[in-house]
Every structure is written in structure tokens, then in C-alpha cells.
Amino acid sequence: MMDLLHWDGTLSAKDFRIGAVAFAQKWESLNFAFPPWVWVPCPKHPWLASPELLQEEGYLSMEKICISRLNEEDIDQTTQIDTDEEEASCSGNKDVIDDATLVQRNHHELHYYDFHIVYSNTFRVPVLYLRAYCSDGQPLQLDEIEKELPTCSSKELSKSKWTFITQEEHPHLKRPWYKLHPCGTGEWMKLLFLNDTAQPKFEVVLELYLLSWFSVVGQVVGLRIPFKMLNDR
Amino acid sequence: MEAQKYVWDGAIPLQIHLHESQVTTLPPPPPALILAPRIGYLPLLASLLKPYFSSTLPPGVDTIWFDYNGLPLKWYIPTGVLFDLLCAEPERPWNLTVHFRGYPGTVLIPCEGEDSVKWSYINSLKEAAYIMNGNCKNVMNMSQSDQLELWHSVMNGNLETYQRVSSKLKLATVEDEHTSLCSSKSQQGFGETDLAGQVKTGRVPVRLYVWSVSEDFDDLEDMPKVDSWEKISYINRPVEIHKEDKCFTLHDALKILVPEFFSNDLMNVKSAGVDFEDALRIPSEDVSSDKVVEDHVQNAYEHREACSISSSAEIKLIRIQGIEPKLEIPFSWVVNNLMNPDYFLHICVCVKVPQQNST
Numbered sequence: 171m172m173d174l175l176h177w178d179g180t181l182s183a184k185d186f187r188i189g190a191v192a193f194a195q196k197w198e199s200l201n202f203a204f205p206p207w208v209w210v211p212c213p214k215h216p217w218l219a220s221p222e223l224l225q226e227e228g229y230l231s232m233e234k235i236c237i238s239r240l241n242e243e244d245i246d247q248t249t250q251i252d253t254d255e256e257e258a259s260c261s262g263n264k265d266v267i268d269d270a271t272l273v274q275r276n277h278h279e280l281h282y283y284d285f286h287i288v289y290s291n292t293f294r295v296p297v298l299y300l301r302a303y304c305s306d307g308q309p310l311q312l313d314e315i316e317k318e319l320p321t322c323s324s325k326e327l328s329k330s331k332w333t334f335i336t337q338e339e340h341p342h343l344k345r346p347w348y349k350l351h352p353c354g355t356g357e358w359m360k361l362l363f364l365n366d367t368a369q370p371k372f373e374v375v376l377e378l379y380l381l382s383w384f385s386v387v388g389q390v391v392g393l394r395i396p397f398k399m400l401n402d403r
Numbered sequence: 404m405e406a407q408k409y410v411w412d413g414a415i416p417l418q419i420h421l422h423e424s425q426v427t428t429l430p431p432p433p434p435a436l437i438l439a440p441r442i443g444y445l446p447l448l449a450s451l452l453k454p455y456f457s458s459t460l461p462p463g464v465d466t467i468w469f470d471y472n473g474l475p476l477k478w479y480i481p482t483g484v485l486f487d488l489l490c491a492e493p494e495r496p497w498n499l500t501v502h503f504r505g506y507p508g509t510v511l512i513p514c515e516g517e518d519s520v521k522w523s524y525i526n527s528l529k530e531a532a533y534i535m536n537g538n539c540k541n542v543m544n545m546s547q548s549d550q551l552e553l554w555h556s557v558m559n560g561n562l563e564t565y566q567r568v569s570s571k572l573k574l575a576t577v578e579d580e581h582t583s584l585c586s587s588k589s590q591q592g593f594g595e596t597d598l599a600g601q602v603k604t605g606r607v608p609v610r611l612y613v614w615s616v617s618e619d620f621d622d623l624e625d626m627p628k629v630d631s632w633e634k635i636s637y638i639n640r641p642v643e644i645h646k647e648d649k650c651f652t653l654h655d656a657l658k659i660l661v662p663e664f665f666s667n668d669l670m671n672v673k674s675a676g677v678d679f680e681d682a683l684r685i686p687s688e689d690v691s692s693d694k695v696v697e698d699h700v701q702n703a704y705e706h707r708e709a710c711s712i713s714s715s716a717e718i719k720l721i722r723i724q725g726i727e728p729k730l731e732i733p734f735s736w737v738v739n740n741l742m743n744p745d746y747f748l749h750i751c752v753c754v755k756v757p758q759q760n761s762t
Contacts, residue, residue, distance in 0.1 A: 215613070216615040216756045217663055217664070291640040292533060292640075293533055309508075309509075332522035332526070333543075337513060341637075346508070346513070353533060353539050
């Protein structure tokens with residue numbers, strides 16, 4: 171199939187789809203705190219008459235992730251607000267988002283993140299797109315997101331404002347999203363697998379590609395993959 | 404390379420109206436008339452428009468954006484491409500509306516002035532370099548002063564400076580197929596070096612914009628206006644030039660990008676009512692290829708099956724840098740002469756699609 175020694179660390183669109191599905195399955199099978207990754211087929215072009223092509227192109231989506239980087243004191247206050255909310259609300263609605271919309275806006279407010287993993291035809295690698303919003307749906311600006319990023323990421327962001335995370339058009343949704351710039355991805359992905367002494371076959375690499383990729387990229391936005399996911403082949 | 408000079412000198416006459424919600428004086432200010440470079444970007448006109456309209460603006464913070472018939476214009480698409488895409492029947496002057504308030508942040512990427520535009524350009528250049536060279540190190544390692552000089556050459560339309568600075572990037576070039584014989588059957592990848600030491604590439608950065616129209620019309624003048632970006636499909640995919648016995652043409656390139664339009668061979672285009680014969684305005688030396696385009700439609704495509712193709716999608720118009728090029732032009736000529744300064748070839752296509760029965 172493919173000789174890993176000459177592999178440049180990139181994927182074809184088809185490989186991406188196979189790798190994405192494998193990643194989503196593994197993610198779900200481990201069933202930890204995060205919601206599942208869902209494969210979203212791209213809206214078809216209006217000139218395509220038949221739905222067969224729908225599976226071809228798409229992206230992975232994981233939405234409404236609550237990332238809170240609050241300190242102890244903040245957490246106490248947040249919990250307090252939530253508790254008040256519960257008492258005030260008698261609807262019995264279990265929908266977290268709906269409940270939260272009633273919370274007063276303040277700087278302790280919870281923020282929600284949507285993550286999409288989109289294939290780049292240019293760089294031939296997965297690219298992470300994200301957006302963040304308050305519980306009332308109000309989008310967060312980059313400087314607000316920056317405050318919630320791990321320290322090394324926010325440092326990088328202030329150092330390279332235009333080449334690290336920028337707002338760009340989501341390739342499929344055609345709306346502004348934040349994008350993590352992908353230009354070195356192929357190279358470090360290749361290194362990740364070259365260091366593997368087991369010299370896996372390309373099929374195995376494909377299975378692990380997105381997991382390995384996300385173990386690096388996820389950290390940039392503060393999402394860590396549990397070790398058991400990485401160790402368990 | 405005379406055509407490239409034409410492209411760089413190309414400009415769109417704009418008649419820019421201030422949006423009525425921002426007019427606070429009577430009489431309202433007359434529209435501004437500006438010749439906007441094709442290769443430029445709309446927010447760069449702010450330095451001219453702001454002083455012109457400043458006395459009538461309400462108090463507040465300025466963030467400039469434009470619309471055409473209510474459609475917010477994406478500032479990161481070069482002005483010439485917007486014009487080719489949204490004005491099938493060229494409107495001169497092109498009537499745009501400028502806004503200094505109420506930025507439509509859910510539709511448009513925020514623009515923080517010239518810096519945003521510059522970095523959008525540099526990032527696009529980086530992308531192109533990656534496609535052509537297999538990496539974008541040369542763009543990333545460009546010195547601060549080169550980067551600025553390159554950007555200023557684009558902003559000011561200075562082709563000579565642009566050529567001098569961009570040559571330092573050592574970007575692989577596309578071999579002119581109409582000047583050399585296409586003898587090799589092999590597919591050209593990147594990194595091949597010819598005798599002169601020039602690195603050649605077979606991968607071409609392309610941004611394709613497809614406007615789908617479902618309404619019937621006979622004349623370009625009767626075409627509906629684009630009222631939503633939803634009607635425009637954007638395909639950002641490199642084209643791999645396949646070297647064969649015959650030249651790789653624009654037709655071959657489009658067939659790779661949107662095979663669906665060529666399922667019924669070229670007749671689709673010929674019957675579309677667009678006269679491709681007189682359409683080419685820029686002269687090129689030798690494009691009178693006598694090969695029959697129809698004879699290689701049987702090419703196998705990567706993954707799209709003929710059976711899933713809408714039989715009646717029909718290309719109405721193909722426009723690159725204001726030109727409606729013949730499909731049999733060598734693609735290498737098109738790329739080398741009509742690309743934008745970001746090394747991308749921007750192609751605008753208008754296609755008639757059948758009315759959708761279902762959703």
C-alpha cells in the first residue's frame with residue numbers, strides 16, 4: 171500500500187474520512203467526559219442531483235463543550251449561581267444550555283466551544299476550526315478566548331497574531347470561525363510516526379492518525395486526550 | 404508576459420454610495436467615484452473613502468464594509484474577482500454601497516484595516532507556496548522588509564517590484580506548455596528541475612467560485628442578482644497538471660475540479676448561448692490548438708461517478724480576470740498570465756442548475 175519511509179505525513183481526502191470515522195469510534199468507545207465526534211456530510215452542491223456523493227466530503231464536529239478554567243473561588247460562585255437558578259426554575263427542563271440562558275451575564279459565566287475537524291485540500295491534513303460563545307449565544311471574540319487558552323497558547327497567540335489562530339471562513343459553513351493554522355502539520359505528523367519503533371502499516375497509521383493529531387492540537391485549546399486512549403491500540 | 408501587465412493594470416470603475424442609515428447631512432453626499440485595482444481589496448479603499456464621507460457620518464467607531472445590492476462583500480476576495488463573480492453582465496461603473504457602522508460579523512470575517520488584508524494575502528501566498536513547492540518555508544522565512552515590500556507592491560500595483568521580491572521566494576513555476584513540446588507521459592510532481600535550474604511544479608493553486616442559478620434566462624442582462632453567498636459554492640482545491648501527448652487545457656483543469664459539468668461533454672458549454680469564440684480579449688501567441696476537446700471526456704475521475712451527475716447542469720459563463728477564455732487554451736498559459744499576486748488562479752463560473760424538486 172504505502173511506504174511509510176517515503177510518506178510525507180499527509181492524507182488524501184478519502185484517507186481523512188476513513189481516519190475520521192476510526193477516531194470518532196474510538197472516542198466514543200472510551201466514553202469519557204466529552205460528547206461524541208459526529209461526522210457531518212457537507213451540504214451538497216446545487217448542481218449535484220444525487221445524494222450518493224454526500225458521504226464523500228464532510229467534517230467531524232463536537233459541539234457545546236464547556237471549558238471552564240475558573241479558579242476555586244470562581245467555581246464556588248458559579249455553582250452558587252447555578253443552584254439559585256435551579257431553585258428559581260420550576261420547569262424541570264434538564265437542558266443545560268436552556269437553563270444557563272437565564273443566568274446573568276458576568277465574568278464568571280460559562281463559555282461553550284464548538285470544534286470542527288475539517289480536511290484541507292491544500293495542506294492535505296486535518297485542520298481544527300473552533301468557535302466559542304456564552305450561554306446566551308453571544309459569540310466570544312478572540313481576546314476573550316485567549317484568556318481561556320493554556321498559557322503556552324496565549325503566549326504564542328500574542329507573539330504570532332496572524333499566523334497561529336485567525337478568524338477565517340469555515341470552508342463548509344461559510345461563516346467566520348477561528349482556525350488553527352495547519353502549515354506545519356504534515357511534517358510533525360510524519361515525525362510522530364517515524365519515531366514509532368513498531369513501524370506500523372499505513373492502515374494502522376490511518377487508524378491512529380487523527381488521535382495522534384488531536385493529542386497535539388487539542389492541547390493548544392486545552393483539550394487533553396486521556397492517556398488510556400493513546401496507549402490502547 | 405504582457406498579459407500579466409494587463410492584469411496588474413486592470414481596474415474596476417466604482418461608484419460608491421454611502422449607506423443611507425449613515426447619512427446625517429442634507430443634501431446627502433454624492434457617490435464617490437474610484438478606480439479600484441482588480442488585484443486589490445475593498446477595505447484598502449478606506450483611505451480614500453473615509454475622508455470623503457467623514458463629514459456626514461454619525462459619531463461612533465468606523466468599521467468599513469461594502470455591499471452590492473444588499474449582499475455583504477467578502478473583503479478577502481480580490482476586487483476583480485468579486486466583480487467577475489457578481490456582475491455577469493459587467494456594470495460600469497459598479498454601484499457599491501459603503502458602510503462604516505453595523506459590521507455584519509456573522510457573515511463577514513472581521514477586518515482590522517490594512518493589517519488584516521495584508522495577512523490574509525500573506526496567508527494565501529503561504530497556501531499557494533505549499534501547493535507548488537510542497538512547503539511554505541520561503542514565505543514564512545521572508546524577511547520583514549521583503550514582506551512589506553511585497554505587500555506594498557501588491558497594494559500599489561507595482562509589477563516590477565513584485566516580480567523582483569517574489570522571485571526571492573523561489574516558488575516553483577508552471578512550465579509553459581505552449582512553448583515546449585509535451586513529450587513526456589509522466590505526471591509532473593513538484594521538485595523537478597529543468598536545465599536552467601528553475602524548479603517546475605505540476606500543482607496549481609486554484610480558487611473556484613461557482614454561482615448556481617436556477618432561474619431561466621436567455622441573456623446575461625436578465626440574470627438574477629446574487630442575493631446570498633449560499634448560492635456560491637467555493638472550491639479551494641489544487642489542480643494537478645497531467646502531462647500527456649497533448650496540452651493540458653483549461654477544459655481539462657475544470658473537468659478535474661467540477662467533473663459534473665462535463666458529463667455530457669463540451670456540448671453543455673457550446674449550447675449555453677455564450678459565444679466563446681470572440682470572448683478572449685487578451686491576445687496570446689499560439690492557442691489555436693487543433694485538437695478536439697471532446698475526445699478525452701472519458702477520463703476516469705478520482706471518485707465521482709457519472710451516474711450521480713445532474714444531467715442538465717450547464718455552464719453559462721467562465722470568467723478569469725474579466726476575460727471569458729476559450730476552454731482549449733493551455734492551462735499553463737492561463738495560470739502564468741492570469742493568476743493573482745497571491746499565486747492563486749481565481750476562476751468564476753456561472754452555472755444553470757435545474758429547479759430543485761426536493762429540498
